Amino acid sequence: MNFNLENWNFDTQSFNWLLALVCIFIGLFLSFKAWKRADKKRLVGFWEIFRIFILFLFCFTLFDPQRIEIVRSEIKPQILFLVDESMSMETIDINSTGQNLNSRIEFARSIIKHSLVKELEANATVIKQFFSSSKGKTRTNLHDPIQNSLSELKNLRALVMITDGDENFGPPAAQLANRLRNSSVPAFTIFTGSNQALPDLELERSWAPSFTLKEEKLIVGWRIKNSFPDTKESVLILSANDKVVKSIPIKIKGSERKSGNLSWLPPMEGNYRMELKIKNIKGESFSQNNHKKFKLRVDRKILKVLIIESYPRWEYRFLKNALQRDPGVEVKSLLFHPEMPNAKGENYLPAFPSEKKDLIKFDVVFLGDVGLSKQEMNRDHCTHLNDLITNHAGGLVFLPGRRGRQLSLTESPLGKLLPVVYDQGNPQGLGTINPAQFELTDRGMKHWLTQLRGTGEPNRDFWNKLPGFHWAAMVEKSKPGAEVLATHSNFSSKWGKMPILVIRHHGAGKVLFLGSDAAWRWRKGVEDKYHYRFWSQIVRWMAHGRYQAQQSGIRLLSDPEIPNEGDEVFLRCIVMDQAGFPLEDGQIEATAMHPNGVTEKLDFTLDPESTGIFLSSIFAESPGPLSIQVNELSENRKIRTQLSVI
Known part of the structure; x- marks a missing residue:
């Protein structure tokens, strides 16, 4: 029980009263006995009164006296929510509703939209930031977002991190524990995801060129994950224009991954809608991750x-x-x-x-x-x-x-x-x-x-x-x-x-x-x-x-042809004149559109060791189609190509 007196607050629990009264009673009794033994001398009496006063002050501290002062600031305290948006957060293994499965990132977004978070906005500035790493969403860096927040937010009072804990890039976040403690910023962590993978067969990745020559085999790479505890068998099916053209049986041990290649010879030139999928098996948690689609162009070249x-x-x-x-x-x-x-x-x-x-x-x-x-x-x-x-x-x-x-x-x-x-x-x-x-x-x-x-x-x-x-x-x-x-x-x-x-x-x-x-x-x-x-x-x-990309006497080559997210893609543009010889004097302009809609201007420089060759590079920032257009200004020619970032 607390007692308030104007700006003072006291802890008036029964135990505190009992202990204080006993101490004062014993002190009074001992002081009276000492004064009486000294023949009730005045000097001794003053000394015993002083001792009783000291004892009273000690008993006063038992009630934990606190003076409360309210300081009203125009700057609201800051509460930061750091949300991990790396690729691992896209894993679908949360059953928060009891019916439908959600991804970890969807669960994280539901937390920052909760009504309790909105109530915090009445008395504080709530900041929501998403992070992954400087190398893209394929990696997770927990250290840098915390460090940057401590440096940039001057009125930070609390930090909440929502992540699956899959840290694999940058210094360990544990190094910042002392800095958080010294800054008096409490840090809270909300972990997402299941402790065990849900039983499922997943086609994690597939990679294939966007173009092949006539009479050249198409090679499709694949990687399948088996989250079942035991060995499972299924069929891997390759379809072209909704028609099955190749199928192979697969057998994967429990809790393991298996990768390989599948080849197919397109019968004729043209454009194909390709699909690689795993045949559904009994007991899978979800089947939407069993297939991948891509486009293929088959050209006939001499x-x-x-x-x-x-x-x-x-x-x-x-x-x-x-x-x-x-x-x-x-x-x-x-x-x-x-x-x-x-x-x-x-x-x-x-x-x-x-x-x-x-x-x-x-x-x-x-x-x-x-x-x-x-x-x-x-x-x-x-x-x-x-x-x-x-x-x-x-x-x-x-x-x-x-x-x-x-x-x-x-x-x-x-x-x-x-x-x-x-x-x-x-x-x-x-x-x-x-x-x-x-x-x-x-x-x-x-x-x-x-x-x-x-x-x-x-x-x-x-x-x-x-x-x-x-x-x-x-x-x-x-x-x-x-x-x-x-x-x-x-x-x-x-x-x-x-x-x-x-x-x-x-x-x-x-x-x-x-x-x-x-x-x-x-x-x-x-x-x-x-x-x-x-x-x-x-x-x-x-x-x-x-012939990866060729049009109007311009060839555009990329290395790698099928980049991963975060890779640096090296571009080589080979420009020929109307007679088919390397262009000695030319000017190149190029733009790229990333899968997220961001447009980037590319700078091509002339290769000093060879005529008619221009070099540049670009980072594959996110998975999806990366479109590149190159314009040759002297003869008003252009070429377009599209890379598939995985």
């Missing part, structure tokens, strides 16, 4: 291929024949006969293109058993080939031969493009009496370049059944950044199994190394079925980037 070789070996003859029979490929050949004049005739080039502008017309170049010499290639040729791959998104295939001429290219500008390190001590390669096989690596089993088998036939078993090879180029190891798809089945170096099929991205283009010259033997018994399919897939895979 790909220009140049084959450079010395002697017309079997690999060269059957490769040229396979590509000439491909209706989507236009083949030119350059055959250096070292002891004879260069080959002449239909579809033959009399010499290596002397000008860079003549070479960049080709999408893919096959480089056979040739090297640096007066009769073959020089350093200028290598420099132009390097520029084609690095800056103009071309493709280069290394096909070494028994003469070992490619070893001389390691010291040329093409040495940077080689995805392997040649064994300089064995230029003529390795020959065997018994045939060796291509032994696929784990990466090779999944890559679509090696998908030559029929339906239902395991990829690894298929490659073991292909006719083998008796010769291979001697390689020490693959270079950093290269992907080894297959190794020699019988030979190993000190670095491990010898690479025989290797791919690598270099600049804007792609490079492939095939260390055997016996792919033509795959025709045995089946004619061109596998041999044709292999080289057809390689040519289209390597040329894909050049």
Whole structure:
């Protein structure tokens, strides 16, 4: 019980009264006895009165006296609500109504809209802020929002944070505990989300290019999460224009994720409405997260291929024949006969293109058993080939031969493009009496370049059944950044199994190394079925980037082609004049529209190392369609493209 007297407040509990009365009674009794023993002297009496006064003051403090002073301020206290809006807050696992499931962010928004929060606004300034991280919504930073609030809000009196606690970026928020305590700002946390994931199968992510070439397989990547405690089976279905075109069974262990790729060859060019979905199973909490939709454009392009070789070996003859029979490929050949004049005739080039502008017309170049010499290639040729791959998104295939001429290219500008390190001590390669096989690596089993088998036939078993090879180029190891798809089945170096099929991205283009010259033997018994399919897939895979976005003589390339939220996307704009040569003098303007509707102006700068190439970059701020438009002002041309941010 409290007693108020004007501006004073006292704690008048019964215990306080009892203790005070007992203390005063005992004090009076002892003081009277002491005064009486001193013959009731006046000085002793004054001293005992002083002692009783001190005792009275002590008893007075038992009632906790407080003087209350009301200070009216024109500035209202500030109460801050910090709401986590990172991607994890979109998880749907809250059943607050007992019927429908809500996401964590919806639950957080319902809290800040509550009637009790509105009542606080009568006497305080209520501030509501949403946060995630400086790298986008894929990460959560709890530290910086609290630190910024303490620095910027001068009259902060309370802080309420609504989050699922999934902190994975920035310094730990616990470092600010002492600062909150010293600032006398109480911090309250409201955690959202369920302690355990609700039973469900979820198609978390899917990624696919927005464009493919005719006769190029569409590769759709996927990742599925199983939130059930036990193993579940379902079917993954790919549909095009509402028609099922591919389906595969899937089996995922409890509380685990599984990812993979699904391939499909579009039958014709045109625009497709694509959908990837999981077949619903019994017991799922919700089914709206079982499908993803995207758009696909299939274009028919005539790909220009140049084959450079010395002697017309079997690999060269059957490769040229396979590509000439491909209706989507236009083949030119350059055959250096070292002891004879260069080959002449239909579809033959009399010499290596002397000008860079003549070479960049080709999408893919096959480089056979040739090297640096007066009769073959020089350093200028290598420099132009390097520029084609690095800056103009071309493709280069290394096909070494028994003469070992490619070893001389390691010291040329093409040495940077080689995805392997040649064994300089064995230029003529390795020959065997018994045939060796291509032994696929784990990466090779999944890559679509090696998908030559029929339906239902395991990829690894298929490659073991292909006719083998008796010769291979001697390689020490693959270079950093290269992907080894297959190794020699019988030979190993000190670095491990010898690479025989290797791919690598270099600049804007792609490079492939095939260390055997016996792919033509795959025709045995089946004619061109596998041999044709292999080289057809390689040519289209390597040329894909050049036609990602092409219009009116302008090519716009992005790296990566399918960016994640928060990624920096590097843009390369290749501008040609009306004659098809790189534009020497041009001016580029570009704008980008983000999925949230924000428009951004892009600054393209001329590449100092190559003519007609302009470079820029942009950050993929949020998931969804990112639209980019580039205008070339000198000839009034423009190109539009759309990237899918995941």
